Amino acid sequence: MGLAGLPLATLFGIFAAAGALVVVFYILKLRRRAVPVPFSRIWDSVLRDKQATELFSKLRRVLSLLLQLALLALLVLALGDPKPKEDLREGRHLVLLLDASASMKAVDVKPTRLAQAKAEAEKLVRGLGASDRAIVVQMGSVPTPRSSMSGDQTELLQAIAQVTPSDTRADLEAGLAFGRDSLRGLPHGELVVIGDGAYGDAASLASLSERVNLEGAEPRFVPVGKTGKNLSISEFSVRRYPLDKSRYEVMLEIANLNDAPADVELELSGDGVVVDVTRLKLGPKETLPRYYQDLAGASRTLTARIKAAPGTDDLPADDVAYALLPERRRARILVVSAGNTYLEASLLLDEYLDVSQIQPGAALPDGKFDVAIFDGVAPALGDRIGAALYLNPPAEGSPVPVSTAIEDFGFDTWERKSPVLRFMSMGDIQVAKGHSFKVTPADKVLGASDHGPILVSGARDGHRFVALGFDPRDSDLVLRIAWPLFVLNTINAFIEEDTGYVSSYRTGDVWHIAVPGSLNTVNLLEPSGSKHAVPVSDGRAVFRGEQAGFYKLTGGADDAPLGEFAANLSDLEESRILPQKELVLAGKKAGAVAVAPVSLKSDVWIYLLLAVIGVSVIEWITYHRRVTV
């Protein structure tokens, strides 16, 4: 037995000081109250008989003092926190990395792998030694600590209960790095991975094993899971045709990750209504893509679901996928031009454009316009115009300062990934005359000749713009297919309705969702029903989603709907849920977690306090029954 609290010398000091105080109080207590009696001789006769028991009386009084000193000794000893010697060793520090990836939703063990993992974690926490400490970390797409490094079982058990499954891949490397950092400087560190071990193929695990430096922390592994049979929807996407946005096509991919062939029933629903059911036969380890082409209709949400024979699919999380068709709406376009047949013709290609044309200097028609196209003019933009395309803007009013006039030039460089120049080849366009621009650092050069930038995008006073440094009629651009693509791409880029629309996001990634308007934060309603604020950066809401399903964005003063999008697991690697019985980390096989050698019940101070209460009760009873007085 040793002391984990105050040292012995300090305890003696405390006991001496407090003991002296008790004795002083005891002596003070013995100063008796003076009481008159009418005739002391009668008392003498009584006390004479009592003299025989006087020694016992003195002993009883001493017993009272001894009881008080015993109480004090017990309390002082409790301050010392006595423990068995076995408990006085330096405790372990455990990082419990609780796998909360999508594969932990597998039901090959009842009720789920995650539930079993939590049970294992609880077992570990209950088996911690008196000097052991642990931290609970949820290992998903990012490691999330659920507790502090603590020896408090209640806190740790509550933290384990807070771990929730996600529809993401587990980032083992990030989890190990977090654990390693948490253990830095702490003795006897152990990194305990509690999960199914399905963290990628052998090669990626070997690579991870080489990369990770655990800095002396001992890797431990608590395997969870039994079988790994699974069928999944590994891809699900929908898009509109670029030149016919009234129609769309759907692509999905189904994977049989089992070693045996499997029959699958694929069900496609639009807005909750089943629109197609197909029976498919997949061979062992086969990945089967499916396309639904040239679809038309009013469906907004699309849901794909597979159903397999019992015993062939242990993970229901990847049996369903979601997609959202881009919303089609009429965009109001204002054309300010003295007359440009090529421009008017290109705008006729999209039936969803509502075009208004006015002469330069004329008053604006009523209403707001999503996009204004200024042909050779550059008037001031009012609040009623969202974005603007400038064709050969004059020096006065141009959003980008116009530089020197240039002749016989072309696009020597251009931004191929820009949505404005999507599907276009600009290399052989010839331009007779035009101007280059003097761009500011905030502007983006989309195309440039050797003489300088000739196609620039940017924003002025909250209005996005694209400026072309020449009149397209002074080039052969208007004779090419690139011309209408340029005009429509630019409009689509402005109204966020281009053909690069993302029909669904992938869970676990950081999403950048376009947000209309100039909001700083928006509200995001998750598939689970929880709603929280999300920051907006550069016109896009930034969020890391971990649940598959349909999300809704709202914002503004009246929390109006701003948009909707879908998210899917879509991770074939995460769908490989075959549990691993062993895990090699940092070149070392992760061992089992040792059971604490000493019982948790080694907090002797608790029993000392109980003894104090017991002795107090005895003292109280003996005092009031006049045994010790």
Added chain:
Amino acid sequence: MGLLELFRPKSAPRRAEARRAELFDDDFQKKLESLAIVSRRVFGGRMRADRRSKKKGSGVEFADHRDYTAGDDFRSVDWSVYQRFGKLLVRLYEEEEDLSIYFIVDSSSSMAFGDAKKFDQARRLAAALAYVGLANLDRVTIVGATDAVSARMPATRGKGRIFKVFEFLSELQPGGTTDLGDAMKTFVAQHKRRGLAVLISDLYDPAGFERGINTLRFNKFEPFVLHVVDHKEARPELKGDVRLYDCETGEEREVTVTDSLLDDMARAFDDYKHSIERFCTSRQVPYFAADVGIPFDELVLRVFRRGGFLR
């Protein structure tokens, strides 16, 4: 009565009247008037009264003969004896004379212990018995006793002097130690005329209660012990560690009072009381325990009558 009456100093007769009113009410006095003190022995007296005396005189009850001497009244010669024996003898008769009653009131500090109930009880008893004595034309003397005779009311007779008794008793102040032996020696030296000596005391005498009673007995007084008892003193309301000190002598004792000790104390108190009673009974001294817990009128009218003290 006006408001000023309340603040006006009371005159001496009014004060005496008030004290009298405190001690007895009129009904109580009327009851006492019908009572008389019974004396079992005959005492000599200076004046005629309702009791027989050893003096031979002009009473009606024959007492003895003596030889005729010159000058004796011929009417008292017993001619029948002369006829039979031829000797001149004079007939002697017992003369009825008055009785001397002495009330010895213990006025030591112990009598005023606590709320002074014992002292009040003693004074009331003395006043009541004195009233009875006065009403029967006895000679009543009251003295206060501690370790000496601390105060003395000269002998008086007649019901009309009762207010003097009340005044004396009202002005009697408790204080001092108890030594009944010395006090009685002083008493007997001051009072040559023997009589009934009613000792009203708690008998808390450190030197022993026997000395005082024996001094009276040995000097031909007829002692009558009225033992004033307060049973609260038998079981005081004490607990825990206390330092007891005697209210008269100041002697101290350190005691831890427990329930068992209080039981022992109650037993010792009863033993002390019984030892006094045994002493008196064995020496044919009348003994009465006057408990302060018993209402005064009940004590006088019932306990005394039952004990044969009053006729």
